[in-house]
Amino acid sequence: MLLGVNIDHVATLRNARGTTYPSPLEAALTAETHGADYITLHLREDRRHIRDDDVAAIARTVRTHINLEMALTEEMLEHALRVRPQDVCIVPEKRQEITTEGGLDVIALQQKIADYTHQLTAAGIRVSLFIDPDETQIQAALDTGAPAIELHTGAYADAPAHERPRQLAKIEEAAYFASERGLTVNAGHGLNIHNVAPVAKILPIAELNIGHALIAQSLFLGLPAAIRQMKETIHRARNGV
Numbered sequence: 001m002l003l004g005v006n007i008d009h010v011a012t013l014r015n016a017r018g019t020t021y022p023s024p025l026e027a028a029l030t031a032e033t034h035g036a037d038y039i040t041l042h043l044r045e046d047r048r049h050i051r052d053d054d055v056a057a058i059a060r061t062v063r064t065h066i067n068l069e070m071a072l073t074e075e076m077l078e079h080a081l082r083v084r085p086q087d088v089c090i091v092p093e094k095r096q097e098i099t100t101e102g103g104l105d106v107i108a109l110q111q112k113i114a115d116y117t118h119q120l121t122a123a124g125i126r127v128s129l130f131i132d133p134d135e136t137q138i139q140a141a142l143d144t145g146a147p148a149i150e151l152h153t154g155a156y157a158d159a160p161a162h163e164r165p166r167q168l169a170k171i172e173e174a175a176y177f178a179s180e181r182g183l184t185v186n187a188g189h190g191l192n193i194h195n196v197a198p199v200a201k202i203l204p205i206a207e208l209n210i211g212h213a214l215i216a217q218s219l220f221l222g223l224p225a226a227i228r229q230m231k232e233t234i235h236r237a238r239n240g241v
């Protein structure tokens with residue numbers, strides 16, 4: 001199971017003071033050195049954290065690869081075609097939200113997603129759709145031609161304890177449903193050291209994208225130790241040890 005480290009909140013902290021530090025590029029390189037399998041970053045339309053020059057510098061410098069999260073807009077499509085990351089994850093975006101709330105409505109946006117996917121795929125970019133664990137959305141995702149999905153784990157992460165098993169079962173069923181139909185299945189959102197293990201045990205899930213909890217934990221442990229702790233937790237869960 002691969003770990004994508006989302007470094008958006010390093011940029012959030014930098015921007016809060018209008019300084020040049022902490023540097024998202026330095027975070028990306030440190031993350032890679034200490035176990036990140038790739039770097040995830042979200043260029044939001046309002047540029048509230050990651051900026052265009054961050055994407056360019058990180059894409060140019062990383063030794064692994066980047067997974068660029070972006071909204072379904074013409075501007076972002078052009079940006080991705082310029083930068084040519086290995087992966088693009090298409091996410092829904094609302095201006096006022098604190099973070100990505102809910103998955104893409106692939107059913108409503110099917111034609112536009114199929115069109116963007118076609119253009120990105122032609123440029124050699126792997127497209128993933130960030131969706132809720134819902135069979136009708138997965139079926140619609142298949143029809144767009146996207147080779148991968150990322151299951152939104154936010155409902156599971158935010159659920160009260162008594163509700164969590166039901167949310168986890170939804171993720172597990174969706175992961176098997178999608179992988180049996182040939183999709184690569186990733187997952188992420190709201191995962192932390194306390195709730196990641198049950199998700200890591202779901203075998204069809206290939207990659208996890210984790211940001212907020214890792215950057216938060218790095219305040220106390222440092223980024224290298226926070227990533228190591230997360231990798232070990234995932235590895236132990238995955239291998240049943």
Ligand code: PXP
Pocket residue numbers: 006008042069089091099100130150187188189190191209210211212213
């Ligand atoms: N995956 C996607 C598609 C996201 O939009 C985000 C948040 O940017 C994450 C994963 C990471 O979520 P978190 O910061 O809660 O770990």
